[in-house]
Amino acid sequence: MHCSYFDAGRCRSCTLMGQPYAVQLTAKDRRCRELLADHDGLRWLPPVSGPESGFRNKAKMVVAGTVEQPTLGILDEAGAGVDLRGCGLYPLDLQAVLPVLASFVTRAGLTPYDVSRRRGELKHLIVTQSPDGELMVRFVLRTDEPVVRIRKHLPALRHELPALAVASVNLLPEHKAVLEGDREILLTEASALRMHVNDVDLHLRPQGFFQTNTAVAAALYRQGRAWVDDAGPRSVWDLYCGVGGFALHCAAPDRDVVGIETSEQAVEAARLSAAEARLDGVSFRAGDATAFAVGAGAAPDLVIVNPPRRGIGAELAGWLESSDVAHVLYSSCNAESLARDLAAMPSLVPRRAQLFDMFPQTAHHEVLVQLERA
Structure with missing residues (x-):
């Protein structure tokens, strides 16, 4: 690769x-x-x-940069965002979701979290793709203040991403190096992503674990x-x-x-x-x-x-x-x-x-x- x-x-x-x-x-x-x-x-x-390559069913992206120009990927040693939307570990159809989500960050006015200054709201985007191509998107936030704006613009996001089945907000108020917090706010009627594996239908909820x-x-x-x-x-x-x-x-x-x-x-x-x-x-x-x-x-x-x-x-x-x-x-x-x-x-x-x-x-x-x- x-x-x-x-x-x-x-x-x-x-x-x-x-x-x-x-x-x-x-x-x-x-x-x-x-x-x-x-x-x-x-x-x-x-x-x-x-x-x-192209084998991962989950993208765990650190959000950095600005509202107008967010980066989705990782942080460098200085704490600056490194955009990895084209990472080859993800299938092409999962890669294609990431620019849409970056545009949504701008549209909904979600301020990326600045680690060095401990300011901002959106810390991570976690995207999971089922074997059937359906999507779960989770917004990891510092507070619930942006939830109203996410709800407002969610219909437009679902129009752009017809495969979006489950969306939620996870709250991580603490400043620490973890991916998510304990509290989850469901934004869609569906609460689980169906993962068809062999002859078994598994169901993945937002805070559940599934092999990547x-x-x-x-x-x-x-x-x-x-x-x-x-x-x-x-x-x-x-x-x-x-x-x-x-x-x-x-x-x-x-x-x-x-x-x-x-x-x-x-x-x-x-x-x-x-x-x-x-x-x-x-x-x-x-x-x-x-x-x-x-x-x-x-x-x-x-x-x-x-x-x-x-x-x-x-x-x-x-x-x-x-x-x-x-x-x-x-x-x-x-x-x-x-x-x-x-x-x-x-x-x-x-x-x-x-x-x-x-x-x-x-x-x-x-x-x-x-x-x-x-």
Whole structure:
């Protein structure tokens, strides 16, 4: 992949840019194998990849500059905006949305937030595209003062962007380096973006999490479903379930599946997916994954864990080790924390593993490991 922003030194977010993609993929696969090399008998499947460009379904753009000339992209070391509307990580139809949104910033009089002066209103624009081409647009603001103007001009924006299904305002009053705040103001009747993946309809609400690479995420869920079906469990827990990707893919007759997730919005979205698909054997609860497992009266046949980068941690790893869970599927975005967690569960033996390259041009990755009790 060629990137003019990288070549000009304007953006170095993609740390592997310029390396042949096959070299990137081989290096990631080798690194994961090295970190799990202590597990004798672990069989590695060939890595799964997708397009090396145009793969991201979400654009998270810092807004800077002025009302008349906003920049959408990142900030440089001096805090000035670097416009990245032509970033090749986004599909062309998603790229085409960004100039329209820049014009909307001007039309609605949304003052970009100045980090150095701590003034202004609009901090970020977050745009998500569904596999069917529908859009979710979120305006991250310092206060709710501009909401009236956004509402006023929203019909014109929807006319320019017929694919716009969900729009919202997120409030981030604090001056800190985070993407969004806790409060969300919905601006459209629709509250969730339908994400059709394989044969499953997932629903993404404004503050929900979804993998940024839809094609590779679909492959991850297919492999997870295949490994679960191989084990043939009657009961499954999907811990850190998000909007229910693994849980909904693993639904089957005479199988009880429970998903656990801290985000209430994600749980509501997952419940909607299960109801629409009439999956009576799949349920979702809001709560902490570790607290749920430790406090449960009986363990299931199989547990899926898909934690954040920090991993599942000592307490949940210890519970899994001491439980009678026969099979575990561990989906990890950080092979270092994965290796640490596996070391704490010696009775659960890794049998198969596979790299899923969600993040071409960077060192990030996703690894799926199948474990069974010795």
